[in-house]
Amino acid sequence: MFAPTDAQIAAIPLNERQNYILQERIDLTPVIDTPEGPTRVEIRVMDVRDPATPHTAGGRGLRPVLPLLRMGRGKMGIDHNKGLKWVGASAGLIDPST
Numbered sequence: 001m002f003a004p005t006d007a008q009i010a011a012i013p014l015n016e017r018q019n020y021i022l023q024e025r026i027d028l029t030p031v032i033d034t035p036e037g038p039t040r041v042e043i044r045v046m047d048v049r050d051p052a053t054p055h056t057a058g059g060r061g062l063r064p065v066l067p068l069l070r071m072g073r074g075k076m077g078i079d080h081n082k083g084l085k086w087v088g089a090s091a092g093l094i095d096p097s098t
Contacts, residue, residue: 044068067092
């Protein structure tokens with residue numbers, strides 16, 4: 001669900017909320033020049049809790065496991081990419097020593 005309302009979030013039963021991920025959406029600035037005009041790039045990194053990874057507060061830390069890079073012009077990228085000759089491509093790598 002894109003941009004859920006406070007009421008939609010509140011309607012999720014407390015015992016089911018552990019099955020959801022709520023992400024904050026930020027406005028992305030088109031900074032990549034393409035043959036079809038400026039486009040946005042979004043970088044997301046999935047972290048997992050890892051007891052072996054130190055945390056600055058002394059608790060369990062997080063370890064990055066999956067980078068995701070997306071390029072596009074619309075709210076969700078692909079809905080505004082239809083009919084364009086070139087949107088972009090991307091790849092993300094994580095240093096295994098981190």
